[in-house]
Amino acid sequence: MLRLFKLFVLLAVLLGGGAAWWVHQPLPMKAEMVDLSVEPGTSVPGIAQAVSDAGVQVDPSLLYWWFRLSGEARQIKAGSYELERGITPRSLLRKLVRGDEALRAVTLVEGWNFIQFRAALLKAEHLKPDTEGLSAGSIMSSLGRPGVHPEGRFFPDSYTYAKGSSDLAVLKRAMRAMDKKLEAAWSQRLPDTPLKTPEQALILASIVEKETGRASDRAMIAGVFVNRLRIGMMLQTDPTVIYGLGATFDGNLRRRHLQTDTPWNTYTRTGLPPTPIAMPGKMALLAAVQPAPTSALYFVSRGDGTSEFSASLEEHNRAVNKYQRGQ
Known part of the structure; x- marks a missing residue:
């Protein structure tokens, strides 16, 4: 009472x-x-x-x-x-x-690999680390993609979350975002592309992302790789070799690494590697399906973030001497 x-x-x-x-x-x-x-x-x-x-x-x-x-x-x-x-x-x-929640944000950077993204999630403020200790395979199973390799499956962006949210929830949003971006890019592919599936577009986009020093070069770099795919020429791109080396890579790529065969070594194997090697952004995805029309088969860094493109090996060797060896 x-x-x-x-x-x-x-x-x-x-x-x-x-x-x-x-x-x-x-x-x-x-x-x-x-x-x-x-x-x-x-x-x-x-x-x-x-x-x-x-x-x-x-x-x-x-x-x-x-x-x-x-x-x-x-x-x-x-x-x-x-x-x-x-x-x-x-x-x-x-x-x-x-519903004015206390929000935090975690950023997935273009060109990061899955290991780097997981490290960022673990460091994110007030984000519950539900994936800590889980294998990559277990994480993908939790996200409803059992048997799918995680590399390249998450769209690079900044994701806000409420304090106490699960890192799995962030991963799911990033995965769905990549699904949508890849679908949108694939729908805009050129009719003569040698790429057969969205998966191949994702793999090529990840290579373009890692090879690009300046955004304006993306479409040309994609054009070089597409030209090589068309004629069955090895892609011979260093980032794939580095990815295949994994934790054993010490930051110094040597000739013996280029000769060490792994599924991702594009110096020993033709065609695209079996999986993406990084998280490509929107522009890399578009470059992969809409490469620049070019006769170039080679490119080399000029040392300022841009690349020099060549149609013949002779031209390429001259560019290498000029920009890499100072001759």
Whole structure:
């Protein structure tokens, strides 16, 4: 009976003029900022109690009735929130109704491989490391792609997430984003492309991404590789060799590495490697399916981020002497 009387008094206060004053007053807090987690399916009384438990010094019953009488209690969204000192009952409710969660971001950089992306996820602030300790195969199974190699399957971009979110959720968003970008690029492929599947386009795009020092060269570099694929010429691209070496690569590519056969060594095997070697961005995907029309079969770095393209081995050797050997 005493609790019912207390609630009756609280209701009377809120229905009276006191409500207009109280809802605009800062709520006492135990710290400058507290974290509030509202789980899906939490009742309105449970949400009020969670606010109090988080460190906001307010009677949960009073807060509950404010939520109820506002007419917006059912619009409160689950999520992770940061409540800062000075927040009022009114601004608190507005934050919860808007779903104004505390967001962080993790960035997947164009040209990164899957190992680098996983390292970034592990370092990401307030991101739950559910994939920590899992093999790449287990992660892909968790994402609904059992047996699929993870390399190149995630689109490089910045992904926001709520505090306490799972890294698997970020990976799933990045995977779906790559699915859409690859599908869009494949639909724009040139009719005479030697690429037979979107998978091949993804593999070539990853090589273009790793070989490109300047964005303006992407289409020309793709053109060189497409020309080589058409005539059955080895791609002979160093990034694939490096990828095949894996953790054994010490940063110094030697002649013996070029002669060491792996599934990704394009100096010992013709055609595309079996998987992508990195995460290509949108422009690399488009370059792979829309390469520049060129007769070039070779290119070499000029040392300033750009490349010199040649149609013959003789021209290429002169370019190598000029830009690589200073002759």
